[in-house]
């Protein structure tokens with residue numbers, strides 16, 4: 013059985029916990045995500061620890077955001093870790109995105125549009141007044157024009173973004189919460205089934221899996237729910 017299109021966010025305080033979560037979930041999911049907490053504490057060695065002997069894809073979520081030359085150098089610096097996906101902030105602009113893409117030809121550069129933790133009220137305070145979907149679509153089109161092969165947006169916008177950028181761009185959605193789970197610090201959320209039905213290619217899920225008493229069973233349960241959705245033909249795009 014193919015692993016489900018889920019990236020488990022290993023937002024762990026220590027390497028042992030991250031490696032344990034990784035070994036529990038990798039039979040069920042395609043991807044594991046290493047973010048700032050682990051990478052800043054342990055550096056590149058964390059990747060080998062969580063990858064283990066598995067063939068799981070590594071999603072390195074560093075959300076790079078700086079001038080183009082600095083981001084190009086940072087992207088080259090992580091190239092030897094062979095991440096399948098590396099994030100940059102779309103708001104860094106087209107030249108920055110393009111430099112990251114050129115620096116790492118074998119990695120999918122994913123541009124983060126509008127963080128899923130931000131509400132419409134937050135966006136107004138930042139100076140992006142209007143529905144979040146408008147800013148997400150603008151940033152998505154700009155990022156793809158600059159060469160990004162993947163985008164990060166909330167599941168609430170994924171169908172609109174798919175309409176904007178077409179079928180060939182990988183759409184990644186955090187802000188995923190199984191029915192009955194609390195949204196915590198996420199503002200724009202939907203269920204895994206909804207995100208998948210609306211066209212997400214990869215669902216980023218952290219605490220609903222890693223905060224469960226049995227992360228392996230939680231990952232397997234969500235993977236099975238996605239398989240049922242796919243079998244029922246629920247995917248609309």
Ligand SMILES: O=C(O)c1cc(=O)[nH]c(=O)n1[C@@H]1O[C@H](COP(=O)(O)O)[C@@H](O)[C@H]1O
Nearest residue numbers: 021047073126127128164186216217218219
């Ligand atoms: O780039 C990301 O992965 C990301 C972008 C975004 O807009 N929102 C977002 O939550 N994320 C990441 O997705 C994960 C979500 O984790 P949970 O909220 O625990 O499911 C975290 O590791 C975040 O860093």
